Amino acid sequence: MSVKLPIYMDNNATTRVDPRVLEAMLPYFTENFGNAASRNHSFGWEAEDATKVARKQIADLIGADSKEIIFTSGATESNNLAIFGAARMYADQGKHIISAIHEHKAVLDPCKRLAREGYDVTWLEPGRDGIIRAEQIAQAIRPDTILVSIMWANNEIGTINEIEKIGAVCKEKGVLFHTDGTQAVGKIPVDVEKAGVDLLSGSGHKIYGPKGVGFLYVRRRKPRVRLTPILEGGGHERGMRSGTLNVPGIVGLGKACELCQQEMAEESARLIKLRDKLIHGITSQLDTAVLNGHPTQRLPHTANISFPYVEGESLMMAMKEVAVSSGSACTSASLEPSYVLKALGLGDELAHSSIRFGLGRFTTEEEIDYVIDKAVTSVQHLLAMSPLYEMFKEGIDLSKVEWAAH
C-alpha cells in the first residue's frame, strides 16, 4: 500500500484549490487586472464581465438570481453582514433573534454582541443527534422576532438541520431566515427557493476555491431583504458591501461553484461511500468508539467520532501523519473543549476525545484504509494503557469516583 504522507483529512477546515479553479483565476492577476468598478475603459469592463459570470455560477448552484449575490471576504463576513445588517435594518420591527448554541462562532459572536446592544437572543439547543428542528423554531418565534439564523449543516459534526421545514415556518410567520451554508454549499443540493431562505452565507475555500472570498445571498423578491451595511465607501454591491471587488478570488469562487454543480452527484456518492467505510471500519473494530451526530442526516464528507477513555493530545500524537481536527471534551492543557459536542450532551462524560474526519474531492480509498488502520491501532494502543478503560471494564462508574485533581 503506497500512501503519500501526511494525509489531509481536514476538509471542513479548508480545501485545496482545484487546479481548474486556479487556472481560471490566473489571468485576472496579470492581463485582466482591471477594477470592476472602472466604467470607462476595457480593463474595467473585462473585470466586471468576469464577476458577472461568477455571480451567475454561484446563483445557479444555489437556485438564486445573479443580482442576489453579494461578494464578501468570506463566510465570516457574510454571517456578520447578514446578522448585523438585518438586525439593524429591522430594529424598529422588533429586537428578537433566534439562533442555536452550536452554530459557528461567526454566528454566535455577532448574536452575542447584539444581545449586549439590547437585542434579545433565544438560543435553541439541539437534540443528542445534533439537529435543530422546525418545531423548535415555531415555538420560539414571537411577534417581535426579526431574524432566525440556523446553519444548513454543522461544521464540527456534519449534521444537517431541517432547513426546508424551518424555511417554511419562517415564511409562514413572516420572519427573515438566514442560514450559514458554508459547509453545505457545493456539497449537497442547496436551493434557496425550495428552502425558503432569505440570506445564505457561503465561502470559497471550503469548496476547492481560494481563501479570502465568499458571498452572501440576499433575497430580492418575496420579500425584498434590505441590510444596513457594515462597510461603507463607494456603494459597491448594491450598497451593502463597499470595497473594490476581489476579481481573481471571485472568478475562482465562481469556477469552484460551477465545478461543484457539475460534479456534486458523482462526488457526493463517492464520498458517502468512503465516509461510511471509515465510520464502519473504525466503530466495528473499536467497541468504545461512537459516531457523533445523526447517522445519516449528515454531510457526505464529514464524520466526527468520539473515543472514550483516550486522551486527546496523545491520540493526536499517534495520528500525527493524518491531518484531522480534534475536539476534546476534557480540559487538558492544550485542547479546548468542543462547545458543539457539549451541546450534544457529550460534555457530561468524563473523559473522551473526538476526531473530525473531513473527506474531500482529493481523498482516495487508500487514504481511508490507512486512516482506519491508524485510528484503530492508535486507540487500541492507548486503551491498553488507559486506567480509565480498565475501570470501565471492571464496571466502575467513573463519574462517581472522587478524583483528586491537581
Next chain:
Amino acid sequence: MAYSDKVIDHYERPRNVGTLDKNAPDVGTGVVGAPECGDVMRLQIKVDEKTGKIIDAKFKTFGCGSAIASSSLATEWLKGKSLEEAEAIKNTQIVQELSLPPVKIHCSVLAEDAIKAAIHDYEHKRGIHHDGDEEHDDHKRAGSTLAGQAQLAQELARNK
C-alpha cells in the same frame, strides 16, 4: 508539538504497562490526577517482603505523551530500588531525563506523586504509618494522599 525522542520512544514502546493485583499484600497502588484535568496516572509496585526491594512495577496512564512517558520511565527506575530510594525520586530527574518542556512539568510532578502514593499504599497495608497520616477514610477526601483510590474504586464497583 515537538516531543523529545525519549518521550516518543516511551510513548511508542511504553515499558511495564499493566496491572498488579491491588489486593495483594505485597502490592502498593497509587492513582493520581483526574479525568477532567486530562491526566490520570496509576502506578503499582510489588515489593519483596524479605529484601524490601521493589521487584516489579506497572503503570497505566490516561494522558498526553509526556504523562505516558513520565510514568513509563518511573516504572523503569523503580525496579530494584528500595522503598527509601524510590521515595527519593524527584520530578526534576524525570524532567531532565525526558527533556520535558515547561508546560509538561506537571506530568513529572504527577509521576512523583504516583510513586509516593504507591509506596504509602504499600506501607499502609503493612501497618506502617507516617506522621500526619490519617486513618481509613482520609482517601475519600479530595486532595488527600491518593493511596486509597484503588480501594475506593473497588468499593464503588462492589456497591453496584
